[in-house]
Amino acid sequence: MSELIKKVTALLSDKTINLFIGYEKGSADRVRALFVRNEEQANKLVYDASCTQNLAGYLLKHEVKRFGKLGILANVAALRSILQLASEFQIKDGEVYVLFANRDGSFVEFTDFHSIEAFLETTDTGIKAEEQEMIARLEAMSNNERWLFWNKEFEKCIKCYACRAACPMCYCHRCTTDVNQPQWIPVASHERGNLDYHLMRAMHLAGRCVNCGECATACPMDIPLNLLTYQLINPIKEIFGATAGMKSDAMYALSTYKPDDKENFII
Amino acid sequence: MEKELKILKYSDLPKLIERFRSQGFPVLAPIRKGKVIEIEQVQTIDEIALDVLLSTQSAKKAAFPKVEKVLGYTLDKSGVKQQPVDLGAFQETVLFGVRPCDASGFKSLDAIFGEEPKDQFYLQKKAKATIISFSCPVADEYCFCTSVGGGPGNATGSDLQFTGISKDEILVEILTEKGAKLSALFADLLSVDGNGIDKSKFLADVKVVFDMDGVVEKTTASFNNAALWLDQSLRCIGCGACAFVCPTCACFDFQDEQNTKKGVRLRLWDSCGFSLFTLHTSGHNPREVQSQRWRQRIMHKFAYMPEQLHVVGCEGCGRCSRACPVDMNIKEHLTSIGVIV
Numbered sequence: 181m182s183e184l185i186k187k188v189t190a191l192l193s194d195k196t197i198n199l200f201i202g203y204e205k206g207s208a209d210r211v212r213a214l215f216v217r218n219e220e221q222a223n224k225l226v227y228d229a230s231c232t233q234n235l236a237g238y239l240l241k242h243e244v245k246r247f248g249k250l251g252i253l254a255n256v257a258a259l260r261s262i263l264q265l266a267s268e269f270q271i272k273d274g275e276v277y278v279l280f281a282n283r284d285g286s287f288v289e290f291t292d293f294h295s296i297e298a299f300l301e302t303t304d305t306g307i308k309a310e311e312q313e314m315i316a317r318l319e320a321m322s323n324n325e326r327w328l329f330w331n332k333e334f335e336k337c338i339k340c341y342a343c344r345a346a347c348p349m350c351y352c353h354r355c356t357t358d359v360n361q362p363q364w365i366p367v368a369s370h371e372r373g374n375l376d377y378h379l380m381r382a383m384h385l386a387g388r389c390v391n392c393g394e395c396a397t398a399c400p401m402d403i404p405l406n407l408l409t410y411q412l413i414n415p416i417k418e419i420f421g422a423t424a425g426m427k428s429d430a431m432y433a434l435s436t437y438k439p440d441d442k443e444n445f446i447i
Numbered sequence: 448m449e450k451e452l453k454i455l456k457y458s459d460l461p462k463l464i465e466r467f468r469s470q471g472f473p474v475l476a477p478i479r480k481g482k483v484i485e486i487e488q489v490q491t492i493d494e495i496a497l498d499v500l501l502s503t504q505s506a507k508k509a510a511f512p513k514v515e516k517v518l519g520y521t522l523d524k525s526g527v528k529q530q531p532v533d534l535g536a537f538q539e540t541v542l543f544g545v546r547p548c549d550a551s552g553f554k555s556l557d558a559i560f561g562e563e564p565k566d567q568f569y570l571q572k573k574a575k576a577t578i579i580s581f582s583c584p585v586a587d588e589y590c591f592c593t594s595v596g597g598g599p600g601n602a603t604g605s606d607l608q609f610t611g612i613s614k615d616e617i618l619v620e621i622l623t624e625k626g627a628k629l630s631a632l633f634a635d636l637l638s639v640d641g642n643g644i645d646k647s648k649f650l651a652d653v654k655v656v657f658d659m660d661g662v663v664e665k666t667t668a669s670f671n672n673a674a675l676w677l678d679q680s681l682r683c684i685g686c687g688a689c690a691f692v693c694p695t696c697a698c699f700d701f702q703d704e705q706n707t708k709k710g711v712r713l714r715l716w717d718s719c720g721f722s723l724f725t726l727h728t729s730g731h732n733p734r735e736v737q738s739q740r741w742r743q744r745i746m747h748k749f750a751y752m753p754e755q756l757h758v759v760g761c762e763g764c765g766r767c768s769r770a771c772p773v774d775m776n777i778k779e780h781l782t783s784i785g786v787i788v
Contacts, residue, residue, distance in 0.1 A: 197685045206774040206776070207588065207589065207768060207779065208587075208588050208589075210774050212682060212773060212774035213681075213682040213773060214682075215681045215682070221653070229472055233773075237684070238682075241737075242736060242737075243677065243680075243681060243736050243738060244681060319691050324782055336480060336485070338481060338504070338513055338687075338716070339513070339687075339715075339716075340687035340688040340690075340691045340718070341685050341686050341687060341721070342684075342686035342687075342688045342772050345684040345685055345686035345772070346684055346686070346772050346773075358723050360702060363702070363704070365714065366702075366704060367700075367702045368702060368704070368713050368715050369513050369514055369715065369716070370514045373514075394772075396774075397772065398684075398686070398688075398772030399772075400483075400503060400688045400691075400692060400770035400772075401503065402480075402482045402483045402588075403480050408597045422749045
């Protein structure tokens with residue numbers, strides 16, 4: 181830990197960065213985001229296996245960006261978010277100082293996007309075994325069973341939009357669901373409004389989701405929203421050969437036309 | 448009315464639910480849905496999760512639901528014809544097994560919706576609800592009811608309050624006329640020897656962590672302390688989880704859903720944490736950053752409501768902090784405001 185504190189303190193004092201996003205001890209047994217601007221705050225930094233929150237979303241937060249050059253303690257999901265955001269022109273190369281913590285306490289510093297890409301090529305970026313199992317269960321269901329499963333889950337939704345707010349890829353200034361004239365999707369948190377919102381969100385994340393699981397973790401009503409977007413990862417890979425968050429200059433599969441694109445999904 | 452104390456046997460609880468149901472009263476109570484505890488309509492005692500700390504959402508939805516029709520209308524060449532909601536048609540409801548912080552939350556809502564012009568959608572539903580709260584035998588680190596004038600056995604807002612005094616017996620406090628009327632349905636199950644029992648022995652120990660008057664005073668004085676609000680809110684991601692699980696948050700939005708022939712006007716929960724909440728049509732947003740929205744949340748509860756409605760807009764239930772995806776802990780934030788010199 182003292183390594184991390186020393187490193188961040190040095191980065192701040194030599195003005196490499198103005199603010200470092202890491203983790204601190206939170207309420208009960210939780211950890212939470214910490215925004216380090218001075219040595220005193222740096223002393224609160226912690227890092228262990230419980231630091232699973234994807235902090236990359238904060239890189240786009242207006243109030244955080246205002247501090248100037250940012251540094252971040254990125255886990256694998258955050259590294260992928262950074263590359264995906266780069267491919268969508270939201271972060272420029274060299275704009276963010278990125279640090280990755282190994283399990284043994286040592287650090288990897290990334291000088292540019294290419295070094296992140298190289299690192300991810302040899303890193304496990306897949307979804308967890310228990311999530312894989314849930315997806316297999318969903319895929320084994322009949323259409324009707326799956327429909328009932330999701331309707332039952334969406335019944336709990338209160339449209340607090342924690343899923344959207346927690347998602348590093350949901351950065352639109354004006355989300356479709358916030359437009360009420362006309363209402364592209366119903367604003368109300370009733371059966372139809374909940375269903376339309378979650379399907380719309382899943383479609384907008386197809387081929388962009390970096391499987392960090394923040395949407396599901398954030399949900400106060402415990403809806404496994406991550407499964408919706410995770411289910412779209414394989415089809416996008418099979419049809420377009422694309423995986424989100426692996427290349428900083430990737431062309432987004434669903435908005436790019438190639439003459440050799442498969443068209444077998446067109447009925 | 449003067450409160451009455453009686454004793455009820457745990458083994459008779461199923462009969463209570465049966466009798467409420469036989470009168471045609473919907474019974475709303477906490478039930479388990481996976482990791483989430485919801486307050487929903489139940490048929491039998493077996494469905495009710497009485498051993499939980501508290502429900503994920505508050506009980507406010509009994510009188511202030513997340514989606515509520517406030518008007519129907521038809522459209523044709525002759526114009527718009529309104530079909531008002533029948534305010535007399537709301538059913539008598541029993542809210543069973545909620546916590547004292549749920550019941551006292553209705554006091555804040557009463558103050559908000561009771562202001563002129565009175566909000567009949569809320570008031571009529573509330574008038575038809577009888578609240579049976581269960582005092583808290585346990586609390587967790589997020590609870591701070593005693594710091595905001597409540598407590599694990601606080602009777603404010605409850606019509607009846609039940610406190611477990613042994614594994615077989617419940618102390619029943621009959622607190623209001625409404626409570627007395629409902630308890631008449633199970634008078635034969637109540638013995639009269641409840642007097643002289645000190646219920647405080649059976650309640651959770653919730654430590655007072657800040658001085659509320661001091662927090663109210665310092666919150667009011669901290670409006671321009673931009674650094675304080677920024678520091679507290681940097682990790683806030685601007686969702687509405689805190690407001691939607693809160694027993695006293697009452698902000699709402701109206702949306703019309705219509706086709707060419709007919710429509711409905713709906714009232715929906717809204718939150719001051721959303722950037723859209725104060726966005727003007729012009730594009731100007733008077734609360735353009737999250738720190739201003741967070742300040743509004745705290746100021747509304749601890750400065751504006753005490754000043755204008757003479758109630759604090761917080762019950763200390765800690766639901767907002769438990770629900771927060773990024774660990775915004777209101778108890779911690781208020782404590783830190785309390786120590787500002």
